[in-house]
Amino acid sequence: MALPTPSSLTVALAVSLLLSISNLPSVRALGVECEELPQELCAYAVSAQSKRCVLESVPKTDGTTEFQCRTSEVRVEKTADWIETDECVNVCGVDRGTVGISSDALLDSGFTRKLCSADCYQNCPNIVDLFFNLAAAExxxxxxxxAAWRSSVRRAMEEEAMGLAPTEAVSLASEPATVGF
Known part of the structure; x- marks a missing residue:
């Protein structure tokens, strides 16, 4: 009894599926190449060569701006072939539309609150490593x-419990203590 041979349509579909899967950044044999990533996956990704991907704005001759993903010269110690998860992007409060690499976000107390949260700090090592190094550069x-942020939040909660006006407690909680860039 002879086994049936696959039809040319079945073979074509299988090859097409294989090719489409192989184009996904996370399963490519060559690893993550920043220049091949779409804009919405670029920021916070790390290439196969352990260099951070960075979204750059490129002015066009018609006056509009185009965004391109590039490989930066910023090397990552323990990470390669990494595209940051949507979960970490959300819990850490970062934006995939961020252009360049900057420590400016550390000046925002709302961002610091999310970055220092247990959900981010303990579960998103790539983002924490990036901002650890950006802070160190400053x-x-x-x-x-x-620690200063957590201390200011605790202090604000204690002062509120002792009867301070809520606006005083909120202002203490919204700013990290002794932090400045």
Missing amino acids: GKFLPEIC
Whole structure:
């Protein structure tokens, strides 16, 4: 009894499926190449060569701006072939539309709150590593920034419990203590 041979349509569909799967950044044999990533996956990705991907704006001759994913010269110690998860992007409060690499976000107390949260700090090492290094470049130590933020929140909660006006407690909670860039 002879086995049936696959039809040319079945073979074509199988090849097409294989090719489409192989184009996904997370399963390519060559790993993540920043220049091949779509804009919405670029920021916070790490290439196969352990370099951070960065979204750059490129002015066009018609006055509009185009965004392109490029490989930066920023090397990552323990990570390669990484596209950040949507979960980490959300819990850490980062934006996939961020152009360039900057420590400016550390000035925003709302961002610091999310970055220093247990959900981000303990579960999203790529984002934490990036901001750890950005803080270090500014002469700051991220664990101290987070400790100061947690301390100010605790202090605000204690002061509110002792009867301070809520606006005073909220203002203390919204700013990290002794942190400045």
